[in-house]
Amino acid sequence: MIPPASAPLFLESCGWGGAQILPLAGDASFRRYFRVVDGDRRAVLMDAPPPHEDPRPFVGVAEWLTGHGFAAPSILGRDLEQGLLLIEDFGDARVKEHVEDVPADEDAVYRRAIDLLAALHRLPSCDLPPYDRAVYQREAGLVTEWYCPAVGLDVDAKGYVAAWDAVLPLVERDAVPPVTVLRDYHAENIMIIEDGERSFGLGLLDFQDALAGHPAYDLVSLLQDARRDVDPALEQAMLAHYKARVAVSADFDAAYAILGAQRNAKIIGIFTRLWKRDGKPRYLSFLPRMWSLLERDLAHPALAPVKAWFDANIPAGHRHDALAHEARA
Template sequence: MNERDSVIREFADAAGWGAAQVAPIVGDASFRRYFRLIEPSRHAILMDAPPPEEDPRPFIDVAKYLTGQGLRAPEILAADADAGLVLLEDFGDVRMRETVDASDAETERAVYTRAIETLAQLHACPAARVPLYDRAVYQREAGLLTEWYCAARGLDVDVAGYAQAWDKVLDTMDAAAPQVTVLRDYHAENIMLLEDGGQGLLDFQDALVGDPAYDLVSLLQDARRDVAPALEAEMIAHYRALANPAYDFDTAYHVLGAQRNAKIIGIFVRLWKRDSKPRYPLMIPRVWDALERDLKHSALAPVAQWFDANIPAELRDPAGTLGGEFAL
């Protein structure tokens, strides 16, 4: 048993779970690890968010905010934030991703409908006390594409012009947009389907206050699974019917779609090149496809022109060629 495992065991003992069986759970793209603590009559999830790479405090704060608004985030059973350890309610193993992948179209539509309704409910709540999703954050995230993808492709691109194009596009965002809690990673692998029919939320520690369209993009232009354009359109219409957004929601959806997809392409290359996680490049073609669709919106013209001038179409990974063209 290494030093970190000893710290985890001491935490479990102090929380009253010292006799539990400990089973590892497949983690995510971060430094966090997860374990299921199993006893005959109860079970819980232990999050190991080791400092200094991770800080569980934002997760704890947002979880308490969400549950306070009547949404289903895991209950915090125990926490030692300084040690990076949190004991959570166990939502089980039934994720939205696997459920909809194995289901028929009717079930898929019903599950997505419920996820849209959860967003509408969240957006009707007072925003959480978290930082703003401001211009600097949008630019920093969009810049991950030039920093990682373009570098990996060996492309010498106009980085300053890229930022300038994004400034022009972000200027088209409607200032009348409401400011809501944006979970930022709201997709089928972070939504649990609960026994009572509810949907449990995960991976929201990076929440910011921003435009309502962002989490719809996360869900409906999912980097990890295909969402049919017809279902995407139907769910956007359902959200409109529920939330009645009184601003230029269509422009916001495509601008934030392009911004998020550019960011994800950069992040996925970074996870591959820097963190040696080879599964992520396999998802990049799907993200490029969504990005190309967003770039067709008239508000994205400056960014679309930059792409045309700097990244040839054959290098936009349309067939998943990225992973085969150069080694780690």
């Protein structure tokens, strides 16, 4: 977490010359974050180094969100060629830690997060690429590309694609009109902020991969969280809360299950890749949770072809704890 060599000059150009640059966080990508401190002023330096990262999508979505009254970080400075952004600092109060420290707040905080999504989904989508069949398939394919080889399985990859092709049309039919899908809307990317007039008192982060797609996807991100356990009873209560605010189709629950299975399969592949390719074994500790969530989704009748593929190709012994020894290494 050493700041890029160009950071001091960039900060000086933004009016933050001489400010302290303190490590803040890395994430599962190549992006890194630093807190910038100048007296009483605080900001965040995002280092999104090219060619691995491009900060332009973050800027575009942030400006669209703030333009519609949501609390995305204000852009205080930018050097897009070097992949540097200076953005508003929302502090350290993430939803994840807040509800763990104050369990009595969990229901109220999640209701606010659902209300935010409901407001977002009443708007036409931001100008974004579509979350379409090709993207769904590419993401779901991370299981056969990374997880299956890691646990020593030679699987029917063509049959896997065919199984998803059999279920995804329901989502596609149900996704009109598309909404802005933030894609990583979960408790570690939602901040509790002081200004309750802005976006329900919740600040949004990590939306640079947003696409135009089905409204159920971000509900899945929030309620089937990869990094914390959400009680199934809370999940169902929040889905009912959402449906009381947004009109949904008769196929909405099936689409939610399909997108849950797709997202959870994707994350199993991503977390395996983070270990194998990027040397980050800590993500393997989340896999038992991901398998439990995936199996719950696969139980929905709409996912019968995909469930049949998993049952035939990834037996129980190659799922939940198959990489536990690597996570402990």
